[in-house]
Amino acid sequence: MINNRDSQGMSVIVKTITRLTIGLILLYGVYILLHGHITPGGGFAGGVIIALSFIHIMLAFGKNVALEKLNQTWSKIFESTGALLFITIAFLGFFGGVFFNNFLDKGEHFELFSAGTILLSNIAIFLKVGAGLFLLFVALVLFKIGGRK
Amino acid sequence: MNLILLTIAIPLIAGFLIFILPKKFTNITKFLSTISILISFIINIILFINTEKIVNNYFMFDNLSKFILLFIGLFAVFVIIYSLKYIESVTENINMYFSYILFTVSASYGAALANNLILLSVFWGFLGFTLYMLINTNDNATAESSKAFIIIGATDSLMIIGIGILYYITSSLNISSINISLKQGPIFLPTIAFLTFVAAAFAKAGAMPFHTWIPDMSEKAPIPVTAFLPASLDKLLGIYLLARISISVFELNSSMTFILLLFGSITIIAAVFMALVQHDLRKLLSYHAISQVGYMVLGIGTGNPVGIAGGLFHMLNHSIYKSNLFLISGSVKYRTNTMNMDKLGGLAKYMPITFIGAVIASLSISGVPPFNGFVSKWMVYQGLIDMGKAGSKLWILWLVAAMFGSALTLASFMKVIYSVFLGRSEKKWSFGDVNWTMLLPIIFLSILCVGFGVFAFAVPLKLFIIPALGEIGLFGLWNSQMATLLMLVGIALGFLIYLIGNMKNVRESDIFIGGEEIPSNKRVTGTEFYDSIRDISILDKIYKMAEKKYFDLYEMLKKFTFAITNRLRLIHSGKLVAYILWIFFGMAVLFILLNIRG
Amino acid sequence: MIYFLCFILFSIGLYSILTKRNLIKIIIGISIVDYAINLFFILVGYRMNGRSPILEKGEEIERIVDPLPQAVVLTSIVIGLAVTALLVAIAIRIYEKYGTFDINEIKELKG
Amino acid sequence: MEHIIPLFVAISLATAFLISLLGSKFKFFRTAFPVISSAALVILSVLSIFLVNNNGLMVYKMGGWIPPIGICMVLDGLSSFMLLTVNLVAFFIMIYSINYVKKYTDVYKYFGLLFLMLAGMNGVIITGDLFNLFVYLEVAAVSSYALVAFGTGRQELEASFKYMVMGTLASGLILLSIALMYSYTSTLNMADIGKSLANEGSSSVIIFISVMFIVGFGLKAALVPFHWWLPDAHPSAPAPISAMLSGVLIKALGVYAIIRIFYNVIGSNIYTSRILLVLGTLSMIVGVIFAIGQYDFKRLLAYHSISQIGYVILGIGLATPLGILGGLFHLFNHSIFKSLLFLNSGAVEYSTGTRDLKKMGGLNKKMPVTGNTSMIASMSIAGIPPFNGFWSKLLIIIACVEANEYIYGLFAVIGSVLTMASFMKVQKYAFLGKLKEKWKNIEEVPFGMKFSMICLALICVFGGLLLLPEISNLLLKEASNAVLIGKEYVNQVLGSV
Structure with missing residues (x-):
């Protein structure tokens, strides 16, 4: 797992704290994401928080560790998949007659599984935003002046 | 009517065929162009003899245009025949040459016959283009061809304003139905319209001050082109237009x-x-x-x-x-x-x-x-x-x-x-x-x-x-x-x-100047x-x-334009701040303008 | 009155764009301008003593602030994020090529 | 049938992400797939024209929500006309790009961004919501920023940065005026805004909003004096992208938005029309004067875009039926011939590696297709009959005279003559004359590039036929009617809900 004594990254204190909080941040992100349709938040906010958790790892432990967890190829795939998923949901609206139609059962108010396709859309947005933000950060961090791979 | 369309269409179609024909079939090219020109010339003769007068929305075939038509055909025949041999000494791209000659002929027929002003300006402008391409048969003639084309094109564009004014005054586009007197009534707009038409006719015919393209291009362009376009065809058309407008369209x-x-x-x-x-x-x-x-x-x-x-x-x-x-x-x-x-x-x-x-x-x-x-x-x-x-x-x-x-x-x-x-x-x-x-x-x-x-x-x-x-x-x-x-x-x-008197005693003698024989190195x-x-x-x-070239309108305007351009280009300095300031300056001006007036 | 603060923020951003020569400072200026506009949009939908536009069980819809500007501004922020990221990426690349962040020395394109 | 309306955005977005997902692995997604997808968009655009012709204005309610509460998409004559223009040009550019972009790494990103830009433009054209318009505009603009910098050379990056700073400022102004508009009318639906503006009457806020809209969209449309980004950005982008930017982006983002907002939403008044007239004439003349001194092929073309946009704005600013018809027709024509010219410049760059006109010469001998198509395009832009540019300029000039604006007509003629002069210069330096020694061994470009150039050239040659009554009733008349109805747009949109 994540090794404290790795030479890269910040001091031991930071690493330890990070290791403790990282799960919580991730969990909080998921919470925000899933309750997007009933409380403030949603796919974008959740995605940002989850991306931040990975960025957090990168800051504390150096880029190699973070990229082991989620490397660029996968984030790219996640990003595109998210967008495609979103469009697919919109297309599925044609089942209800109209583009973007909320064709699923709306369910009970203020329940977790309600509001039809909104939750699915949120998840799609989360994929797009989370992976996109992470990629952005990685792209800016990995860039070296004068040296292109 | 059908014959009119035919005589315009035959050279056009033949021109297209030659245009897309591969370069190596020069004999087919020559044959096709000669035949098509001859056919259209024969049609012109038939039209000249048989038809009295046709006037409709698009074409006008009357006694003035019909003899112009006949002579365009005649000169086209001469030029094509002359070119058959001559053009090989000028260019390798014979296809292009012949197809543009055919386009020219077709467009000239159209211009001479057009009754609709728009149609006239289409054929008229297209003639400028074919002239440009024909001068460019010679590789070294790029500057001259541009000059010719710009002068003619500029006057054509002016003519469009004239057409617009005529349409505005009479709400008609037919030459045959427009008759404006410059002697009485409001004359400002009609005068401008008349002058634009005169400019177009002058540029095509080569009268001063729009003449400067002719000496320049004739030096470089192939001879048949010069003989065909500035010397005969453009004269026919330019003076035709001048006559048409000053006789039937305007009363001077x-x-x-x-x-x-x-x-x-x-x-x-x-x-x-x-x-x-x-x-x-x-x-x-x-x-x-x-x-x-x-x-x-x-x-x-x-x-x-x-x-x-x-x-x-x-x-x-x-x-x-x-x-x-x-x-x-x-x-x-x-x-x-x-x-x-x-x-x-x-x-x-x-x-x-x-x-x-x-x-x-x-x-x-x-x-x-x-x-x-x-x-x-x-x-x-x-x-x-x-x-x-x-x-x-x-x-x-x-x-x-x-x-x-x-x-x-x-x-x-x-x-x-x-x-x-x-x-x-x-x-x-x-x-x-x-x-x-x-x-x-x-x-x-x-x-x-x-x-x-x-x-x-x-x-x-x-x-x-x-x-x-x-x-x-x-x-x-x-x-x-x-x-x-x-x-x-x-x-x-x-x-x-x-x-x-001199049957027997013809003699050849040397040339004398001042009583002395001219040495052979001096002549x-x-x-x-x-x-x-x-x-x-x-x-x-x-x-x-x-x-x-102080008298050359084109050269003077060219110098003037380039002077302005070079000054103006300094504004585009590459400084981002300056650009943004310009944008906000423009915004401020717009804001003031709208606030004052709105 | 509070709109005036937006205007000040906007002016600060504009000042930064116009007078700073460092690319990064220009980018920051652009972000400030963006935020000023976003703030203005939020304020447009604000109402005094309003409450958050969240539908909760058993509460009526009265006296909530206008939720539309908030949704809109969220989108606008995302766009701003994308633009800023791209600007930063290009600024870094420019540094690689030109060896400077000074905007006045980056003027190959003119005329 | 009205379900095709959202597809314009959805297909292009889906294509963009599919390409970015699979493009690095499968060659199909870098070559044939973009072409197929944009062909589908072209077919849809043609369908939409017939749809509008049969049904009149159509409103598509996203997700079944009724506007003004929900977001709607509006398809009318103007939209379908613009959609056809955009997608047609995009289609040829896709074909052209397949060969052209081989020199770049990460080709799939190129196509992804291109489709993202297309999605943005289609969205701007089809949306009925002011804020959505802004979002789509930004989608298109951001991808265009990235595409301008795609070559990552010195000049590309510089141009992209400047473009981005100015573009972001313009977007900020647009957003600010949208915010003001929202505070004034409490709605973002364009038709609804029109309705409440009609009720409220005009005030100084509207003037402020109008100015900022003109500046914002005018910057996207590159009107003088807001044009500074264009001559840097357009030449720096890869040639197909320049074609896309000059051909359609500035029109979809700038001209279309100006038309829609000032004629259909705010409602035209004499002052805004006059400002458009003046700005159009200014762009027309200043653009061409800048252009005539250039020796960089693409920079010259870029300045001409400014000048030609001036014609479009002039025609539209006249606000007479003929003027608007001419302006819209010129918009279409310009997108065809300017794209063609940029593709020509790309072909020359592809074969010779230079953009400097002085270094070229006699290329017609070695690249006949490029040479002849560029000749056709030059003649079109110079307004030589019978090519398409002539017809639209004719309409604009006659409309100027008809509207009693002789001076503007004269300026249009002067601009046209200068345009012709500068394209004579291009032909003279690049394609005609003697072939230079160092270009002895160059070759004509590959088939795909030739194909799109020839097709565009054919459209240039036969473009005048669009004015035939049968076709123009279907396309141009429908489009100019959509502008001419003015505020009636509001009633039609709200009425069809």
Whole structure:
């Protein structure tokens, strides 16, 4: 797992704290994401928080560790998949007659599984935003002046 | 009606076919273009003989346009036949050349027949494009072709404003149904419209101040192109348009007439002076092509029937002898590969038929009876005199200008004949006359020169000009047939006397100058003699200014534009801050403007 | 009154764009301008003593602030994020090529 | 059938992400797939024209929500006309790009961004919501920023940065005016805004909003004096992208938005029309004067875009039926011939590696297709009959005279002559004349590039036929009617809900 004594990254204190909080941040992100349709938040906010958790790892432990967890190829795939998923949901609206139609059962108010396709859309947005933000950060961090791979 | 469409369509379709044909099939190209031109020419003849008058929304086929149509076809036939052999010495891309010639023919038919103003401007503009492409047959002619095209295109665009104004005033686009008098009523807009049309016609025909493209392009473009476009076709069309608008579309007032007469006279005199000092044969011819336009403009500017008939007839004659002259110069170039008159000389011995053609054409252009140029110039003079009788004050000025120009024309053609065909050359030539396809048009055109002069009233005026204008009161007729007969008798008698007297003792002798034999390294060229004109100091200054292109509208505007551009480009400095400040400045101005007015 | 603060913020951003020569400072200026506009949009939908536009059980919809500007501004922020990221990426690349962050020395394109 | 309306955005977005997902692995997604997808968009655009012709204005309610509460998409004559223009040009550019972009790494990103830009443009054209318009505009603009910098050379990056700073400022102004508009009318639906503006009457806020809209969209449309980014950005982008930017982006983002907002939403008044007239004429003349001194092929073309946009704005600013018809027709024509010219410049760059006109010469001998198509395009832009540019300029000039604005007509003629002069210069330096020694061994470009150039050239040649009554009733008349109805748009949109 994540090794404290790795030479890269910040001091031991930071690493330890990070290791403790990282799960919580991730969990909080998921919470925000899933309750997007009933409380403030949603796919974008959740995605940002989850991306931040990975960025957090990168800051504390150096880029190699973070990229082991989620490397660029996968984030790219996640990003595109998210967008495609979103469009697919919109297309599925044609089942209800109209583009973007909320064709699923709306369910009970203020329940977790309600509001039809909104939750699915949120998840799609989360994929797009989370992976996109992470990629952005990685792209800016990995860039070296004068040296292109 | 169908025949009209057919005659426009045949060259067009043939042109397209040739355009997409692979380059190597040159024989098919030549065959196809000759055949299509011949067919359309035959259609034109049939139309000319059979059809009286067709006027509809798109085309107008009346007596004026039908003889223009006939002669466009005729010149097209000559040029195609001449080009068959000649063009191989100029370019490899024969397909392009022939297809653009065919496009040109088609568009000219269209322009001559169009009744709809939009249709007219389409064909008119397209002609500029084909001219551009045809000049570009020569690789070195890019600058000249651009110049020609820009001048013509600019005036075309001006004409569009004129069309817009006509449409705005009369809400009609048909030439046949528009008739605006400049003599009464609101004249500001119609005058502008008229002037734009005049500009378009002048640019096409090559009258001053839009003439500068002709001398430039004629130096570089292939000879058949020069013979076809500026010398004959553009004259036909330009003067056709001028005649059309000043006879049927607008009713001219005295100031418009004055403008026409003024530009006509200036064109005659200035261009002929430029021609006098040229050393390049083609440039000389092209300056004459400009100068002669002056007569046509003068003729139409007189506004009386004789003058207009003279102008139109002169247009016809000019097309004949000037394309003949250009073709002759092409033959000379084809054989000797030079156009510099200082280097030519003594060609009469080697190219006798060409020489005879040249003499006839030169005498025609100089207005020597009994050739055709004389008749039409005579009619233009009569038109001017008529104007004087009708009360115009300045007629004597125009008349003097015209006659003076005619005299100078004769002078400069003396120089041509002497220095090209007579005299002595630097080199010894060793060739015969040119190929028959190149001779045929020259012979035929020379015959036309003589025929139209001798039988002026019997054939061309009766068949072409008078029907086009309606009945005109001709007076002071010059009985050309009788005079010719007498002249011929005189020449024959003289020849007889000469034969009888000198039959036995013809001798060849050396040329003497001042009593001494000329050494072989020293020779008298025709051009040097004419350089003495430059010794007059005022003329010398004017010539120098002309050579620096101070009188060239195009060059001056070009310099002006580039000066502005180079200043303005400094604004685009590459500084982001400056850009953003400009944006906010623009925003502030807009805000103030809208706040004040809204 | 509070709109005036937006205007001040906007002016600060604009000042930064116009007078700073460092690319990064220009980017920061652009972000400030963006935020000023976003703030203005939020304020447009604000109402005094309003409550958050969240539907909760048993509460009526009265006196909530206008939720539309908030949704809109969220989108606008995302766009701003994308633009800023791209700007930074390109600024880094420019530094690689030109060796400077000074905007006045980056003027190859002119005329 | 009205279900095709959202597809314009959805298909292009889906294509963009599919390409970015799979493009690095499968060659199909870098070559054939973009072409197929944009062909589908072209077919849909043609369908939409017939749809509009049959049904009139159509409103598509996203997710079934009724506007003004929900977001709607509006398809009318103007939209379908613009859609056809955009997608047609995009289609040819896709074909052209397949060969052209081989020199770049990460080709799939190129196509992904291109489709993202297309999605943005289609969205701007089809949306009925002011804020959505802004979002789509930003989608298109951001991808265009990235595409301008795609070559990552010195000049590309510089141009992209400057473009981005100015573009972001413009977007900020647009957003600010949207915010003001929202505070004034409490709605973002364009039709609804029009309705409440009609009720409220005009005030100084509207003037402020109008100014900022003109500046914002005018910057996207590159009107003088807001044009500074264009001559840097357009030449720096890869040639197909320049074609896309000059051909359609500035029109979809700038001109279309100006037309829609000032004619259909705010409602035209004499002052805004006059400002458009002046700005159009200014762009027309200043653009061409800048252009005539250029020796960089693409920079010259870029300045001409400014000038030609001036014609479009002039025609539209006249606000007469003929003027608007001419302006819209010129918009279409310009997108065709300017794209063609940029593709020509790309072909020249592809074969010779230079953009400097002085270094070229006689290329017609070695690259006949490029040479002849560029000749046709030059003649079109110069307004030589019978090519398409002539017809639209004719309409604009006649409309100027008809509207009693002779001076503007004269300026249009002067601009046209200068345009012609500068394209004569291009032909003279690049394609005509003697072939230079160092270009002895160059070759004509590959088939795909030739194909798109020839097709565009054919459209240039036969473009005038669009004015035939049968076709123009279907396309141009429908489009100009959509502008001419003015505020009636509001009633039609709200009425069809």
